[in-house]
Amino acid sequence: MVTASRADLPGATPGPGPAGTIIETEALVPGLIHRMRFVAPAIARKRRAGQFILLRVDADGERIPLTIADADPNEGTLTIVWQVVGLTTSKLAQLRAGDRLLDVAGPLGLPTHIEPWGRVACVCGGIGTAPMYPIAQALRAAGNEVDTIIGARTKDLLILGGEMAQASDRVLFCTDDGSLGYHGFVSGLLDERIAAGERYGHVFAIGPVPMMKATVAVAKKHGIAATVSLNPVMVDGTGMCGGCRVTVNAETKFCCVDGPEFDGWGVDFDELQKRLASYREYERRALEAHDCRIGLGGR
Numbered sequence: 001m002v003t004a005s006r007a008d009l010p011g012a013t014p015g016p017g018p019a020g021t022i023i024e025t026e027a028l029v030p031g032l033i034h035r036m037r038f039v040a041p042a043i044a045r046k047r048r049a050g051q052f053i054l055l056r057v058d059a060d061g062e063r064i065p066l067t068i069a070d071a072d073p074n075e076g077t078l079t080i081v082w083q084v085v086g087l088t089t090s091k092l093a094q095l096r097a098g099d100r101l102l103d104v105a106g107p108l109g110l111p112t113h114i115e116p117w118g119r120v121a122c123v124c125g126g127i128g129t130a131p132m133y134p135i136a137q138a139l140r141a142a143g144n145e146v147d148t149i150i151g152a153r154t155k156d157l158l159i160l161g162g163e164m165a166q167a168s169d170r171v172l173f174c175t176d177d178g179s180l181g182y183h184g185f186v187s188g189l190l191d192e193r194i195a196a197g198e199r200y201g202h203v204f205a206i207g208p209v210p211m212m213k214a215t216v217a218v219a220k221k222h223g224i225a226a227t228v229s230l231n232p233v234m235v236d237g238t239g240m241c242g243g244c245r246v247t248v249n250a251e252t253k254f255c256c257v258d259g260p261e262f263d264g265w266g267v268d269f270d271e272l273q274k275r276l277a278s279y280r281e282y283e284r285r286a287l288e289a290h291d292c293r294i295g296l297g298g299r
């Protein structure tokens with residue numbers, strides 16, 4: 001991690017501040033989905049599509065993995081987009097420009113495997129649009145034609161439509177309630193498009209586990225290879241603790257060092273879903289304890 005400020009160097013023009021300094025924050029969906037740009041020059045220079053960081057907000061906090069949604073190597077900044085689901089993601093949402101993240105490690109994980117597939121479908125559910133954005137950019141840079149399908153429960157929860165329109169040849173929206181675009185799930189729209197004659201050389205799917213499972217089932221039905229980006233709980237991010245283990249093609253893999261992207265046809269989604277659910281009660285209690293301390297004047 002880089003700790004020196006560019007502004008500290010003799011003769012340097014004033015820079016944006018030391019590594020971890022937050023440049024700007026924005027609520028994409030107020031109270032739920034946020035975007036932040038912060039200083040991390042070394043990571044911004046090295047990162048590639050598909051990679052993530054581990055960050056800590058404060059000394060009492062957990063390390064959480066978040067995908068690098070975008071990076072500017074010239075400015076030395078990273079952009080993350082996250083959904084508030086528990087303690088750390090809600091603490092992160094309270095930070096503002098000028099505040100500083102405690103530490104950021106990365107880039108972690110293997111970069112996205114990209115081939116000249118011709119036409120590719122990028123299928124995103126909910127917050128999965130954020131990790132898909134750099135992948136769509138990289139697929140297009142490699143000469144692929146990119147169709148992006150973005151889904152959410154309702155139109156107010158659809159994010160990054162403009163960014164995805166720039167990174168893709170076509171963007172299609174789906175909502176569960178029919179408030180915008182196709183009325184139904186992203187997997188349903190993908191199925192209809194392929195059945196109607198669209199030819200895809202590869203499918204990428206990122207989102208909640210049931211959405212990835214359903215999308216991979218559609219791709220498999222039509223004989224199309226699929227890549228998914230998995231989201232198990234991560235602790236150390238180095239392949240040592242085993243917290244992020246997943247089963248792919250009947251082999252145990254560590255998502256942090258072997259992934260986060262895997263062959264969708266081979267993923268044991270049911271096991272991943274069970275493992276995510278097993279932490280839920282502990283995480284709920286951690287958030288409640290934090291809220292109680294805030295109520296008592298604690299931090």
Ligand SMILES: Cc1cc2nc3c(=O)[nH]c(=O)nc-3n(C[C@H](O)[C@H](O)[C@H](O)COP(=O)(O)OP(=O)(O)OC[C@H]3O[C@@H](n4cnc5c(N)ncnc54)[C@H](O)[C@@H]3O)c2cc1C
Pocket residue numbers: 052062064065066067068081082083084085086087088089090127130131230231232233234260276277279280283284286287
């Ligand atoms: C490689 C990787 C990249 C990720 N990138 C992003 C990203 O770009 N944007 C984003 O919003 N999230 C991303 N996530 C998920 C993010 O790490 C979790 O939402 C976060 O760790 C939750 O922390 P918390 O303390 O706020 O919530 P916790 O208290 O840990 O959890 C609160 C609730 O969220 C559920 N939850 C926790 N972790 C996950 C998870 N990994 N997947 C699904 N549900 C979970 C819990 O079961 C619980 O119900 C990524 C995860 C991985 C493994």
Ligand code: FES
Pocket residue numbers: 233234235236237238239240241242243244245254255256257
């Ligand atoms: S997070 Fe510990 S092995 Fe992957």
